[in-house]
Amino acid sequence: MSTFVYTHPSSLAHETPSGHPERIDRIRAVHQVIASPLFKSLTHRECPLGTEKQILLAHTEEHYRHMLSTAPESGFEYLDTSTVMSAGTLPAALRAVGGACAAVDAVLKGEAKNAFLAMRPPGHHAEASRAMGFCLFNQAAIAALHARSQHGLARVAVVDFDVHHGNGTQDIFWSDRDLFYGSTHQMPLYPGTGSVNETGVGNIFNAPLKAGDGRAEFQTAMENVILPALNLFEPELIIISAGFDAHIRDPLGSLELVEEDFAWATLQLMDMADHHCGGKIVSVLEGGYDLQGLAGGVGVHLQALMHGRALNIDDEEFEDD
Numbered sequence: 066m067s068t069f070v071y072t073h074p075s076s077l078a079h080e081t082p083s084g085h086p087e088r089i090d091r092i093r094a095v096h097q098v099i100a101s102p103l104f105k106s107l108t109h110r111e112c113p114l115g116t117e118k119q120i121l122l123a124h125t126e127e128h129y130r131h132m133l134s135t136a137p138e139s140g141f142e143y144l145d146t147s148t149v150m151s152a153g154t155l156p157a158a159l160r161a162v163g164g165a166c167a168a169v170d171a172v173l174k175g176e177a178k179n180a181f182l183a184m185r186p187p188g189h190h191a192e193a194s195r196a197m198g199f200c201l202f203n204q205a206a207i208a209a210l211h212a213r214s215q216h217g218l219a220r221v222a223v224v225d226f227d228v229h230h231g232n233g234t235q236d237i238f239w240s241d242r243d244l245f246y247g248s249t250h251q252m253p254l255y256p257g258t259g260s261v262n263e264t265g266v267g268n269i270f271n272a273p274l275k276a277g278d279g280r281a282e283f284q285t286a287m288e289n290v291i292l293p294a295l296n297l298f299e300p301e302l303i304i305i306s307a308g309f310d311a312h313i314r315d316p317l318g319s320l321e322l323v324e325e326d327f328a329w330a331t332l333q334l335m336d337m338a339d340h341h342c343g344g345k346i347v348s349v350l351e352g353g354y355d356l357q358g359l360a361g362g363v364g365v366h367l368q369a370l371m372h373g374r375a376l377n378i379d380d381e382e383f384e385d386d
């Protein structure tokens with residue numbers, strides 16, 4: 066079995082205003098990584114369109130209707146100060162939802178070893194009833210709820226190592242004991258949520274880091290907070306909100322992670338998935354706004370998912386097998 070990667074050209078048509086960090090070049094950088102010979106054993110899948118039914122697993126009907134009615138035919142429509150729709154945005158967001166659910170289907174049916182959704186816009190800031198922080202629909206939360214409703218899973222976990230707190234996933238999971246949300250993120254930073262005392266019904270685990278923190282603090286947060294809680298939760302599927310903006314080069318965050326740290330975190334989560342759920346992982350791309358940091362992070366993350374180990378993509382010793 067191979068690692069599946071879900072893409073769709075609609076991600077290249079989601080335009081944002083000049084200077085906006087969540088830009089088309091991000092997904093071009095990701096496409097360049099997965100097209101390299103190191104990744105030839107990936108199985109490529111095109112994202113199907115997400116459905117209203119899938120979106121309503123996590124979002125209110127009002128929010129869904131608002132996204133449909135706000136989508137512009139040309140120019141930009143602002144959902145908040147930083148969350149922008151162009152003519153290409155809604156199709157991309159719908160494909161991201163469909164791809165996340167298709168990835169869950171492929172992993173849970175045993176067709177894929179694990180899967181990565183390489184799409185934009187990201188999703189983890191989108192709450193049940195509102196778009197925010199570049200996000201329209203919450204792919205990670207929808208994927209978790211899809212795994213329950215379509216595949217009968219009892220317990221699904223989302224682990225989020227984006228530099229920003231996934232307030233949207235936390236909001237959607239808040240009162241459901243059978244959904245786990247664990248996050249490392251910089252605090253204080255947008256969106257302002259994510260303190261340790263935000264615990265939901267004992268199912269939310271926030272491990273905030275401070276500006277300047279790097280490998281040691283990140284590993285401590287994972288090893289002392291996220292991973293023990295995840296182990297006790299006994300997930301039947303792990304969904305990763307894989308943001309790469311905790312990279313030291315990223316312009317929006319001030320954490321100091323490098324490629325090896327993303328590889329380490331991925332391998333830790335794979336170990337947990339091996340122990341509890343036959344290795345079942347679906348990873349969805351969230352942030353990452355420095356193109357080199359994003360490409361490097363995605364590269365090692367995918368290598369870990371593919372091979373259970375990861376070397377830097379510049380490392381000559383690495384051969385695809």
Ligand SMILES: [Zn+2]
Pocket residue numbers: 227228229308310351352353
């Ligand atoms: Zn982020």
